[in-house]
Amino acid sequence: MIIDAEEERLFVISDLHLGNPSSTARGRLVEFLDYARITGTSVCINGDGFEMLQTSFTRLASDAVPVLNALRRLMGDGNRVYYLVGNHDIALEHFLEDWLFTQIAPFLNLRSGDALIRIEHGHLYDPWFVRSPRTYEISARAAGFALLVHPDIYSAYAHVQAKAGARRRGVPPDEAAAAMLLDRGFDTVIFGHTHNPCDVDLAEGHYVNSGNWLRGSSYVEIDQGKVELKKWESWRT
Amino acid sequence: MLLLCVPVRSGETEKVAIDGERIVRAGDHGSEMYVIKSGRVRISRQMAGRDVTMSELGPGDFFGEMSLLESLPRDADAISVGETRLLVLNAGSLLVRLRRDPTFALEMLHRLSGRVRALNAELEAALDDHEAKGSR
Numbered sequence: 585m586i587i588d589a590e591e592e593r594l595f596v597i598s599d600l601h602l603g604n605p606s607s608t609a610r611g612r613l614v615e616f617l618d619y620a621r622i623t624g625t626s627v628c629i630n631g632d633g634f635e636m637l638q639t640s641f642t643r644l645a646s647d648a649v650p651v652l653n654a655l656r657r658l659m660g661d662g663n664r665v666y667y668l669v670g671n672h673d674i675a676l677e678h679f680l681e682d683w684l685f686t687q688i689a690p691f692l693n694l695r696s697g698d699a700l701i702r703i704e705h706g707h708l709y710d711p712w713f714v715r716s717p718r719t720y721e722i723s724a725r726a727a728g729f730a731l732l733v734h735p736d737i738y739s740a741y742a743h744v745q746a747k748a749g750a751r752r753r754g755v756p757p758d759e760a761a762a763a764m765l766l767d768r769g770f771d772t773v774i775f776g777h778t779h780n781p782c783d784v785d786l787a788e789g790h791y792v793n794s795g796n797w798l799r800g801s802s803y804v805e806i807d808q809g810k811v812e813l814k815k816w817e818s819w820r821t
Numbered sequence: 822m823l824l825l826c827v828p829v830r831s832g833e834t835e836k837v838a839i840d841g842e843r844i845v846r847a848g849d850h851g852s853e854m855y856v857i858k859s860g861r862v863r864i865s866r867q868m869a870g871r872d873v874t875m876s877e878l879g880p881g882d883f884f885g886e887m888s889l890l891e892s893l894p895r896d897a898d899a900i901s902v903g904e905t906r907l908l909v910l911n912a913g914s915l916l917v918r919l920r921r922d923p924t925f926a927l928e929m930l931h932r933l934s935g936r937v938r939a940l941n942a943e944l945e946a947a948l949d950d951h952e953a954k955g956s957r
Contacts, residue, residue, distance in 0.1 A: 587931055691924050693881060700881050708923055764922055767833075767908055769858045769880035 586687045589666065590695045591626050596703055596804040598630035598776025599796035601672065602651055603644030607635070609797040610647045616803070616816050617654035626663045627655075628692065630776045630794055631670025631705025634680070652683060659686065666692055670777065671707035671717075672724070697809025699771040706775030706793075709761030759784060762791035772811045774804055783813040831921070832914035838901035845885055845899045852892070853911050854885040860905030866897045877902065886929060889915065 597616070601607045620627050634648065655665050665686045669677055681688050691704035707713045713720045747756070755763070762773040766788035774792045781795025781802035792813050795802030801816040835858070838844050845851055847866060855862075857880050864875045864884060875897060878884060888895050889912060910918060919926045 585931070587928065690927060693928070700879075704924065761922075765924075767858065768856050768922075768925070769882075769908075771880075 586689050587691060588693050588695075589664075591664070591806065592696055592808055593623075593625045594628055594694065594696065594806040595620050595625050596628045596630050596774055596794050596806065597797060598705065598794040599632045599670070599779055599798060600629065600651075601632055601635040601796070601798045602647040603635035603641070604798060605643055607643075607647065607798050609801075610650060612801050612816065612818070613797060614650050614654045615818060616801070617651070617658050619816075621654075621658045621661050621663060624661070624663060626665065627658060628666040628668065628694075628703055630703055630774065631668050631707070632672040632776065633667060633670070634673045634676055636673055636675045648683075655686075666703075668692060668703065668705055670705040671710075671713055671720070693770075694806070696806050699809030699811070700769060701772045701774065701806065701809075701811065702765050702770045703774045704765075706758055706761065706777035709757055709775075710777060711757055758793065759786060759791060762786060763788045766791070771809070774811070781813055781815075831917040832911065833918065834909045836907045836909050838905045838907065840901060840903050842901045843898055844901055844905075844907070845888075845895045845897075847895050847898050849895050851885060851888045851895050853909050854883060854889040854915065855899070856883045856908040856910065857881065858906040858908055861902040862905055863900045863902050864897050865900065872898075883929070883932070886933075 595616075597613075600609045600613060602609060602613075617627065635644065659665055667680055667686055667688050668691060669680075669688060673680070677688060691702065694701040694703055710720075712723075758775055758778055762775065762784075763786050765773045766786065770789065772790040772792060774794055776794045776796070778793055779796040779798065779800070780793060781800065782791075782793045784791045790811060792804055792811055794804045794813070803814055803816055805812045805814050836855075838860075844855065844862065857878055859880055862878045862882075862884060864878065865872050866875055867873075884899050885895070887893070889910070
């Protein structure tokens with residue numbers, strides 16, 4: 585298991601949910617990964633890259649093949665791919681190492697330039713997940729049907745949950761967790777999981793959420809320790 | 822002398838050490854471990870009357886956990902290199918930290934495992950050296 589890495593340039597993407605019937609990531613993602621390859625940038629998939637809780641296997645098969653090929657092209661050119669495990673792909677952990685020919689990690693402590701950056705999916709700090717992972721899994725499976733009604737429903741739910749958490753504790757759970765990690769010497773903390781991209785300067789340091797590719801296309805660019813939240817626009821246009 | 826000691830959260834405190842300050846001294850009893858928030862710390866031991874630097878640690882690294890975990894005296898000196906900000910954990914606050922921040926436990930295990938592996942390699946090299954000298 586690796587938990588330490590060094591990269592001067594790295595793209596971080598999260599919550600691709602490949603295999604979820606609501607995911608529109610495939611086409612944009614293949615293009616994005618080719619962009620990373622051409623610019624010589626390593627990529628970190630920060631959890632929930634593949635969908636197991638709300639999956640359609642037909643969809644998983646059709647989504648996975650072009651994305652895995654793009655990842656192989658990226659690695660074939662000497663770039664690295666880091667895959668961090670989230671809460672929707674824990675069951676795939678054993679297979680991912682074989683499929684991707686890359687290292688699977690629970691989180692990454694990344695050194696870039698002079699900065700120390702923590703990259704982690706963030707589900708371990710979601711009070712609903714921590715209280716009962718099994719109940720969370722059952723709820724997530726059931727919620728798969730709600731995604732068919734409106735694909736952005738999880739983003740809205742996570743947003744409401746963050747507001748409720750902030751009302752109870754004075755700060756949203758993801759920001760509280762980021763502050764706790766920043767207290768340990770990290771300059772920036774990058775989470776996914778909530779599906780809501782954000783870039784916040786906390787009293788303890790910098791917190792960025794890489795958002796999602798289920799419907800969105802936000803990513804985090806790390807360049808010589810500088811961390812920036814960006815939105816992917818097709819580079820071919 | 823530690824300049825500042827302010828409570829942070831759940832029993833954790835923050836300390837600031839000035840350049841050259843001895844944060845822990847080998848042989849002293851201690852019930853705290855330290856996480857480096859900023860700055861650098863040199864870990865050294867007295868060997869055959871000489872001060873030997875074992876490692877230099879930076880932000881995100883930790884030290885002093887052996888005394889905390891085993892309730893045994895400090896094994897080495899830790900000296901601040903420049904001004905250093907430290908997060909200080911005792912047994913109670915470590916337990917709270919592990920409950921709220923489970924990745925910290927994995928990081929501790931990872932570092933300790935790395936140290937055991939390095940010591941095994943050193944022991945093996947020392948034994949090979951010893952055998953080579955004996956066969957001459």
